[in-house]
Amino acid sequence: MTSRYLLPTPSLTRLALGALALSLGGCGLFGPDRNPPQIASPEHYSVEGQAAQLPAADGVAQRLDVGAQPVPQWWKAYRSDALNALIEEGFANSPSLAATQHTLNAAREGLRSEIGNSLFPSVDVGFAPSRQRALGIPILPSQETFLYNIFDAQVQASYTFDFFGAALLADRALAGQVQQQSLQFDAARRALAANIVVTTVNIASLNEQVHATEKLVELGEQRAQQTAARYTLGGASHDDALSAEQDAANAAATLPAMRAQWLAMRHAQAVLIGRTPDKAPEPLTLDELHLPDDVPVAVPSELLHQRPDILAAEAAVRAAADQAGAATAAMFPSLSLSASYGRGGFDWTTFTSPAGLVWSMGASLTQPLFHGGALVARKHQYEQSYEAAVAQYKQTVLSAFQTVANTLVSLDEDANTLTQTHRAMDAAQGMTRDTDAKYKLGATPFYATLSADQQYQSARVQYLRARAQRLADTATLFDSMGSPPVDDAGHSLRDTIKRDAPASVSERASAASAM
Structure with a gap:
C-alpha cells in the first residue's frame, strides 16, 4: 500500500504536465522583447564612401572584397611562418586568455548546476542513528531519566512546479550570460592575435628606424665636426657651426626615446605570448611581413552577425530581458511537492520490521503578498538593466561601424602617405x-x-613609419570584421541562440548536458 503513494498517480501526472505547460508558456508572458533593437545599417561605412580598390603603393594595390566572408585565421595572410608561430604561442600561453577561458568554463558549470536544480526534483538519502538521554514525563510518579536509541533512514524528494516560468526564465538568462562570456572569449582571442601582429609590425619598423636614426646621428656628428673645422679655417660662419651643432644634438636626442620605445614594444610582445620580458623573441624585419592583397569587408548589415562584441551585446540584451521576466514571474504563485519514504525505530529490530516503515507526502502553495516592496523593486531593477543593455548594444554597433569606417579611411590614406x-x-x-x-x-x-645622406636617412625613417602603419591598419581591419563564431561541431552560434523557451523538458535537459 505504501508503494501506491510513492509512484505517480494519473492525476499527479496530469498535474505535473499541466504545470510544465504553464511554465513553458509563461516564458512568453513576462519580460520585455528579447530581440535587440533594430538599427538602420548605413549603405557604406565612411561619410565619403569607399572604393573597392585602394591606391597602389610600394608595388601593392590592396583590393577590398566587399561582401566576402571574413577570414578566421587572417594573420596567415601576412605569409610569415615566424608571425604564425608567435600567435600560436600566444594562444597557448597567454595568462589573460587562459583566465578568460577558465572563467567561461566556470560559468558553464554554474549554468549546468542551476538547470539541474530547477529542472529535476531533488532526491536525498539520509541515515541518522542517535543515542539520547531524556527526562521523564513530570506527571508520572517516577522522575527518572530514559536512555534510548533512535534509528532513522529516509529518502526525501521535493519538486517545485514552475507555473509561470520564473525558474526557466532565470535559467535562460544565465544561459545568455554564459553565451555572452563565450563571445567575449572569442573577441579576446581575436584581439590577442591583432595585438601580436601590430606589436610585431611596430617592433620591425622601430628596429629599422633605430638603425636609420643611428646613421643619421653619425652623419650629423660628422657634419658638425666638418662645419666646426671650416669655421676654424674661415670657410664657414659661426652661425653655420652652431646650427650644425644644434642639428646634430637634436638628432641624437631622438635616439634614446626611440630605443626605449623599441625595447618596450619587445617587452610587450613577450608578455602577450606568455613569456617574461627578458625572453622576448628576436625581431622580424618588415620584409618578412607581406602586405595582404585582398581584405574582406562585410556590408554593414552583415557586420552585426560577425563581430563577437556585437553578438555578445545582443546576448546581453536577451539575458537582461529574461531576468526582467523572471523577476515578474516570481511575483506569482508557486507550488512545491515533497515526499519521503524510509524506516525508523528505537531499536534495530523495530527499524528492520514492517512496523518501522515511515513515509510522508505534502504540498505547499505559496503566493507572495507583502515583501516590503522588494519584489516590485527587483522587477524595476532588472527592467532598468534591460534598458541599459539595449543602450549598450546600440553603442556597440555604432562603435563597430566607426572603427571600420576609420580603418578604411586610414588604409586609403596610408597608401597615399606611403607613396x-x-x-x-x-x-x-x-x-x-x-x-x-x-x-x-x-x-x-x-x-x-x-647633408644629402642626412636627408636620405630622414626620408627613410618616414617611409618605414608609413609602411608599418599600412601593415598595422590592415590587421585592424581584418580584426574589425570579426567572424561568425562556431561551436565544437562547426555550426554557427547564430543558429544555436535560443530566442524562445525550450519546447520540452528533453530540450531543456539536453541544453544542461551540452553546456
Missing part, C-alpha cells in the same frame, strides 16, 4: 648619388654629401 614617403626617399637617394658623384669629381665639398 609620397617612398617618392621622397627615392628623391633623397638620388640626390645622395648625385652629390657623391660631384664630390668625387671635386665639384662639391664633402660636407655636402653628409
Whole structure:
C-alpha cells in the first residue's frame, strides 16, 4: 500500500504536465522583447564612401572584397611562418586568455548546476542513528531519566512546479550570460592575435628606424665636426657651426626615446605570448611581413552577425530581458511537492520490521503578498538593466561601424602617405648619388654629401613609419570584421541562440548536458 503513494498517480501526472505547460508558456508572458533593437545599417561605412580598390603603393594595390566572408585565421595572410608561430604561442600561453577561458568554463558549470536544480526534483538519502538521554514525563510518579536509541533512514524528494516560468526564465538568462562570456572569449582571442601582429609590425619598423636614426646621428656628428673645422679655417660662419651643432644634438636626442620605445614594444610582445620580458623573441624585419592583397569587408548589415562584441551585446540584451521576466514571474504563485519514504525505530529490530516503515507526502502553495516592496523593486531593477543593455548594444554597433569606417579611411590614406614617403626617399637617394658623384669629381665639398645622406636617412625613417602603419591598419581591419563564431561541431552560434523557451523538458535537459 505504501508503494501506491510513492509512484505517480494519473492525476499527479496530469498535474505535473499541466504545470510544465504553464511554465513553458509563461516564458512568453513576462519580460520585455528579447530581440535587440533594430538599427538602420548605413549603405557604406565612411561619410565619403569607399572604393573597392585602394591606391597602389610600394608595388601593392590592396583590393577590398566587399561582401566576402571574413577570414578566421587572417594573420596567415601576412605569409610569415615566424608571425604564425608567435600567435600560436600566444594562444597557448597567454595568462589573460587562459583566465578568460577558465572563467567561461566556470560559468558553464554554474549554468549546468542551476538547470539541474530547477529542472529535476531533488532526491536525498539520509541515515541518522542517535543515542539520547531524556527526562521523564513530570506527571508520572517516577522522575527518572530514559536512555534510548533512535534509528532513522529516509529518502526525501521535493519538486517545485514552475507555473509561470520564473525558474526557466532565470535559467535562460544565465544561459545568455554564459553565451555572452563565450563571445567575449572569442573577441579576446581575436584581439590577442591583432595585438601580436601590430606589436610585431611596430617592433620591425622601430628596429629599422633605430638603425636609420643611428646613421643619421653619425652623419650629423660628422657634419658638425666638418662645419666646426671650416669655421676654424674661415670657410664657414659661426652661425653655420652652431646650427650644425644644434642639428646634430637634436638628432641624437631622438635616439634614446626611440630605443626605449623599441625595447618596450619587445617587452610587450613577450608578455602577450606568455613569456617574461627578458625572453622576448628576436625581431622580424618588415620584409618578412607581406602586405595582404585582398581584405574582406562585410556590408554593414552583415557586420552585426560577425563581430563577437556585437553578438555578445545582443546576448546581453536577451539575458537582461529574461531576468526582467523572471523577476515578474516570481511575483506569482508557486507550488512545491515533497515526499519521503524510509524506516525508523528505537531499536534495530523495530527499524528492520514492517512496523518501522515511515513515509510522508505534502504540498505547499505559496503566493507572495507583502515583501516590503522588494519584489516590485527587483522587477524595476532588472527592467532598468534591460534598458541599459539595449543602450549598450546600440553603442556597440555604432562603435563597430566607426572603427571600420576609420580603418578604411586610414588604409586609403596610408597608401597615399606611403607613396609620397617612398617618392621622397627615392628623391633623397638620388640626390645622395648625385652629390657623391660631384664630390668625387671635386665639384662639391664633402660636407655636402653628409647633408644629402642626412636627408636620405630622414626620408627613410618616414617611409618605414608609413609602411608599418599600412601593415598595422590592415590587421585592424581584418580584426574589425570579426567572424561568425562556431561551436565544437562547426555550426554557427547564430543558429544555436535560443530566442524562445525550450519546447520540452528533453530540450531543456539536453541544453544542461551540452553546456
